[in-house]
Amino acid sequence: MRGKDEDTGDFLGPSRSAQRREALDVLELAKLLVELDPGRLAKLPLGEHLLPHIAQARRISSNIARKREIAFLAKQLRREDDDALDALRDALDVDGEAARLDTARLHRAEAWRERLLGEDADAALSALLDEFPGADRQRIRQLARNTLAERKANKPPRAFRELYREVRALLDADGAGGSGQPAGDESEDGLLQERL
Incomplete structure (x- = not known):
């Protein structure tokens, strides 16, 4: 629960909708990482701990299991700091x-x-x-x-x-x-x- 500031009446944290949008954005990033070819993936500023999760998601052929593994990869990505995610998005962005x-x-x-x-x-x-x-x-x-x-x-x-x-x-x-x-x-x- 995010609550309100007693003095100003402002909300203390991001709304649930904002948190959901951010989580969906990271999920899209995870899907994109799984679809990248290995050569381009090697050039990205990714932590070594994320590479096994990406490789695992690629190996899975079952649609539901693959979706679940991508969701787990997104969870791991959400643990990264915002600067790391921004650097990753910039490296993936063609216009970055x-x-x-x-x-x-x-x-x-x-x-x-x-x-x-x-x-x-x-x-x-x-x-x-x-x-x-x-x-x-x-x-x-x-x-x-x-x-x-x-x-x-x-x-x-x-x-x-x-x-x-x-x-x-x-x-x-x-x-x-x-x-x-x-x-x-x-x-x-x-x-x-x-x-x-």
């Missing part, structure tokens, strides 16, 4: 901050790759090494040369993809420390990075 940051990092990696393959590749490599001093100059130069050779020979883009992975690893390792934005790039991603 985490998704925007990941997309911005992807675009920055693509911009660096294109710049490394452009006409002024030596200047781009120097700028990349200035931005990321721990980068392997020889490996990046080799991947850029192999990519250009692949394009000339009309081969599959193996080195092209490997160059992207190398640049992406540099950006991921750098995290929020540096902008990682190629100089002179005034795209939307540059504006997003400025907000960070």
Whole structure:
């Protein structure tokens, strides 16, 4: 029973309807977690204690038993603090901050790759090494040369993809420390990075 404040007459806690809405919201979150593929699930900020419950709910094929297991998962999720649930919802949200940051990092990696393959590749490599001093100059130069050779020979883009992975690893390792934005790039991603 939530009761009323004697002095002001205000209710002391959330109404039963608000509690029910919140519980149903967490239940929907639990259903979504069970339906996610394992690769995406591994990237979410989930506690290790929740993973066995998700795996158990996936294994169950009986509709009623699965529903009961998802309800139990929702109960476990409700024990988490609000910040953890908000972080989880944000990571699942396509328009969430985490998704925007990941997309911005992807675009920055693509911009660096294109710049490394452009006409002024030596200047781009120097700028990349200035931005990321721990980068392997020889490996990046080799991947850029192999990519250009692949394009000339009309081969599959193996080195092209490997160059992207190398640049992406540099950006991921750098995290929020540096902008990682190629100089002179005034795209939307540059504006997003400025907000960070």
